[in-house]
Amino acid sequence: xxxxxxxxxxxxxxxxxxxxxxxxxxxxxxxxxxxxxxxxxxxxxxxxxxxxxxxxxxxxxxxxxxxxxxxxxxxxxxxxxxxxxxxxxxxxxxxxxxxxxxxxxxxxxxxxxxxxxxxxxxxxxxxxxxxxxxxxxxxxxxxxxxxxxxxxxxxxxxxxxxxxxxxxxxxxxxxxxxxxxxxxxxxxxxxxxxxxxxxxxxxxxxxxxxxx
Numbered sequence: 075x076x077x078x079x080x081x082x083x084x085x086x087x088x089x090x091x092x093x094x095x096x097x098x099x100x101x102x103x104x105x106x107x108x109x110x111x112x113x114x115x116x117x118x119x120x121x122x123x124x125x126x127x128x129x130x131x132x133x134x135x136x137x138x139x140x141x142x143x144x145x146x147x148x149x150x151x152x153x154x155x156x157x158x159x160x161x162x163x164x165x166x167x168x169x170x171x172x173x174x175x176x177x178x179x180x181x182x183x184x185x186x187x188x189x190x191x192x193x194x195x196x197x198x199x200x201x202x203x204x205x206x207x208x209x210x211x212x213x214x215x216x217x218x219x220x221x222x223x224x225x226x227x228x229x230x231x232x233x234x235x236x237x238x239x240x241x242x243x244x245x246x247x248x249x250x251x252x253x254x255x256x257x258x259x260x261x262x263x264x265x266x267x268x269x270x271x272x273x274x275x276x277x278x279x280x281x282x283x284x285x286x
Contacts, residue, residue: 081264084120084173085286089277091138096275104140113142121145122165124247125177126152126184130272133177137277145169151184151239152176153209154246163253166263173286174254174263176247177277178240179270185236186227188214194224213238240267241281248283258284 079087094100122145123133133139133146145165147158165171187203188210190196199207216238218230244267248255257263264284268277 078170079120079172081172081262081284082286084171085175085264085266088121088137088139088173088175092136092275092277094138095136100135100138102140103138104143109141117142117145117169119143119145119165119169119171121173121175122147122162122169122171123175123177124148124152124158124162124243125175125270126150126179126182128179128182131177131179131270136270136275145171150206151182151188151210152178152243153184153206154243154250159247159251162247163251166254166257172263174247174265175277176240176244176265176267177270178236178243178267180233180236180272182232182236185210185213185232185239188239189218189225189227189230189232189235192218192225193227209242210235210239213242237269237280240269243267244281244283261285 119142124147125131125133127148127150133144147161149158162174184206188207191199191207192211192214213235214230217234218225244265247265254263258265264282264286266279266286267281268279270277
């Protein structure tokens with residue numbers, strides 16, 4: 075029986091897979107019939123990935139992984155919710171993942187919608203979309219200016235907002251889940267927040283909580 079990998083080893087494997095994807099040399103591991111049969115009755119992913127639902131952020135492709143390798147949770151704008159927290163706590167407590175990767179990206183529609191929502195002539199959003207966008211607005215305001223002043227969306231750096239929101243997401247995940255923060259303190263779990271560049275295909279780490 076092999077020893078359980080460390081958070082650092084898991085991140086190293088993910089980073090290596092992403093490098094293969096960037097270079098156009100993916101191995102497409104564990105995607106065959108045998109792997110399908112092997113994982114039919116049990117899953118032992120080494121990492122959980124919480125990312126944006128954007129169709130261009132296909133987790134297993136970006137990190138050159140296969141069936142059963144990643145426990146994936148996604149929603150528009152990668153915003154924390156009770157269902158997200160529950161899913162990630164399940165990954166840590168039951169599936170024993172060693173790493174949570176929070177993945178944002180450039181040219182994010184949710185980030186741009188949050189910026190646009192702060193313009194003086196912004197139209198109201200549908201309620202459920204607004205619930206998502208409101209989670210990103212604090213990052214918009216830190217980048218674009220105080221809440222007492224209207225914003226010109228054309229003058230707000232969307233990439234900077236995306237980075238701020240990524241850091242907010244990681245901070246909220248640690249703050250709201252005692253179980254996850256305890257696992258980080260024990261050294262059995264780490265979180266990496268990374269920004270994915272759509273054109274290049276690279277996932278650049280921006281914030282790390284724990285040891286990787």
